[in-house]
Amino acid sequence: MTRQRREFGNIRKRESGRYGASYLGPDGLRRYPGRTFATRADAQAWLALHQTQMRSASWTDPRLGRRKLGDYGGQWIAEHQLSLRTRDLYASLFRLHIDPFLGHLPLDQITTEAVRSWRARLRDQGRSESTVAKSYRLLRAILNTAVDDGRISKNPCRIKGADRENPPERPVASVPEVFMLADRIGPTYRAFVLTAALASLRWGELVALRQRDLDLEAGLIFVRHSMVERGRHLEISQPKNNRTRTVALPGVLVEELKSHLARIPPNPEGPVFTGERGGVPRRGNWRANVRWRDAVKAIGLPDGFRFHDLRHTGNHLAAQTGASTRELMQRMGHSTVRAAMIYQHATDSRSREIADRLDGLIRSQQEVRD
Template sequence: MTTKRRFGRVRKLPSGRWQARYPGPDGIDRPAPDTFATKKDAEIWLTRQEAAILDDEWIDPDAGKVSLGEYGRTWIDERPRLRPRTVELYGYLLRVHIAPTFGDRALSDVKDPHVRRWRKKLLDQGVSEVTAAKAYRLLKAIFTTAVDDQLIKRNPCRIKGAGQENSAERPVLTVAQVYRLADVIEPRFRALVLLATFGSLRWGELTGLRRRDVDLTAGTVRVERQLIRVTGKGLVFTEPKSAAGKRTVVIPELIVKDLEEHLRYFAQGGDEGLIFAGPDDGPLWNSNFNRRFWGRALAAAGLPKIHFHDLRHTGNTLAANAGASIRELMDRMGHTSTRAAMIYQHGSHERQREVARQLDSLARGQLTKASGTQRARGE
C-alpha cells in the first residue's frame, strides 16, 4: 500500500515496516536509507528531507561514498603550500594510523563511535598521546573539508580535547651543564651547542645558516631558511615554519668569541657557505650527528639522554628567566602564537624566589615609609 503526499511517498512493506521515497533535487528518486516502524516516522523523515532541500542544506547521500583513504590522499595533494615535512608527516599519519581502520570505509559510513573506538585502539596499542593527537587532528581536518564539500553533513570527530598534545615536560639544562657539553663535544660542534641554546634556534635553522646570515659585530643571527630531510629527496632548503620564523636573533656577547673561532676553522667559505657543516664539509645530517657525536658527548659530560632540541627549550627558559616578555619570547622563538611562549612564563623555582625577594623588599620599604610618615604626624 502506497500513500501519496505533496512531497514524496510512503508505502507499507510486507514485513509491516514503512518505506519512504522522494525526488531529490538532482532528479533521482531516492529511498530512505532505512525503513521505519510507523507511517508517522516515515512521514517525519520526508518532511525533514523536504526542509533540507528548501533550505539548500540537502546533501547527496551518494556523495559521501568516496573512501576516506582516497579522499584523504587528495586532501593532502590539494594543499600546495604545506611544507615538505608536513606533507611527509600527514602521509605517514594517514598511511600508518588512519588508513588501517578507515582507509576503505566510505566517508558517510564513519560515525562518532567509530572515531572514539579508533582513538582508544591507538592509545591501547602504545601509540604516544602526541602522535594520537596529531592523527586525530588530521582526521578531523579531513572530515571538516568533507563537510564543506557537502559530501557529509556532520563531522564525526567530536572528542573534546583529543587533538591537544600534552607533551611531557622537557628537561632544562643549567648554564654550567651547557658549557660542560660544549667543552666535551667534537670541537667543530661547540658553537652549534652554544648557538642552539643561547639563540633558541631549531636544528634545521642552525644547519641552514650561511656566513652572510651572521653579523658578529652587531651580535645578530638572521634566520631566513631551514635545512630539512625529506624522504626520497634528501636534505632540502625550505622556508621557515611560519612567517614569524624569518627573524633576527640577538645573541649574548658570551658566545661571540666561540662563533668567531668556529667561522675561522670550521665553516664553509664564501658568503653562501654553511656555518655548520659535517666533517666532510658537506651539509650536516641530524641522524649522523646523533649517532656519531651527540650521544657520546652526553655521556662524556655526565648528562642524561636528552634531545638536541632540548637546548632550544633551555634557551627559551633562560630568556624567560632573564625577564623576556611574551612578545619578546615569541619574536625570539619565531612563533606567531602566544601558546608556546606562555609555557616559559611559569618561571623557575629560582626565579620565583627572586620575585619573592623583590616583593619582600618592596613591601618592607613601603611599610617603613608609612611608619615614618605616621611618626612625623605624631600618630
C-alpha cells in the same frame, strides 16, 4: 507494491517488505538514501532529517558525502600547502593511524561515536598520547575541509580534550652545562651546539644556514630555510610553519660564530655548519659521530637529553628575560600563542623573586610601624 505520498518526499514499500524513500533536493534532483529501511518509521526519520537540514540551510548533497575518507584524506594532504617535514608527518599519521581504521568509511558515515571508538582503539593498541592527539587533530582538520566542501554538515570530531598532548617535561640545561657540552662535543660542532641553545634554532634550520644568513656586525641570524631529510635525500624547504624570521643573538654567541667562521672558507652561499669531512650533518649518524650520550653523561645531564632539548633550553632562557608571549613566538618561530605559552612558566622564578622582595618590603614597613 504500495506507495504513500507525503508532504515531503516519498516512501515506497517494496516487495521484500522493506521501505525505500526519496526526496527532491534544493537543486531539483531526486535523492535516494542508497539503502532500504526495515520500517516506515525509519524511512520517515530519514526524510525528516533531510527536511530539517534543508530548512536550516545545513543540507549537503548526499552524493558528496559518499566519498571514502581514505581517498579524501590523501587528496587533502597532497593539496594543502605544507612544509616538506609537515607533509611527511601528516602522510605518516594518516597512513599508519587513520586510514587503516576509518579509511574505508564514506565521509557521511563517520560519526562522533566512530571517532571515539577509533581513538580508544589507538590508545588500546599502545599508541603514544602524542601520536593519538596528533592523529586526532589531523582527522579533525580533514573533516573541517569536508564541511567547507559541502560533503558533510558538521564535523564529528567533537571529543573534548582529545587534541591535547601532555608530554613529560623535557629536561633543561643550565648555561654552564650548555658550554660544558659544547666543549665536550669538540671544536667542529662547538658553535653548532651553542647556536641551537642560545638562538633557539631547530636542527633543520641550523644545517640549512648559509653564511649570507649571518649578519654578525648587527648580531642577527636570518632563518630563511630548513633542511629536511627524506630517506637518503636532503631537501631545502621553508622553516616550520612557513615562517621566516630574524633572531637577535647574544654577544657571547656572536663572538663564538665569528671564531667559527674564521676557521672555514668564506663563501656567502656556503653552509655555516658542516661535519669534519665537509658534508651536511645528518640526524641519523650525528649522535654516534660526536658520542653525544657520553658527553651528556659526563657533564651530569639526564641520559635522555636530546639535541632538540638545546632549543628547549634556549626557549626557557628567553622566557626568563621577561619577553612577552608575542616576542617569544617571533624568536622561536611558533605560529600559535599556545606553543609559546609552554615556556611562560619559566618566569616563575622571576615571579618568586618579586614576591620575596615584596615580602621584605612589607615586613620592613611593618617593623617601622611597630
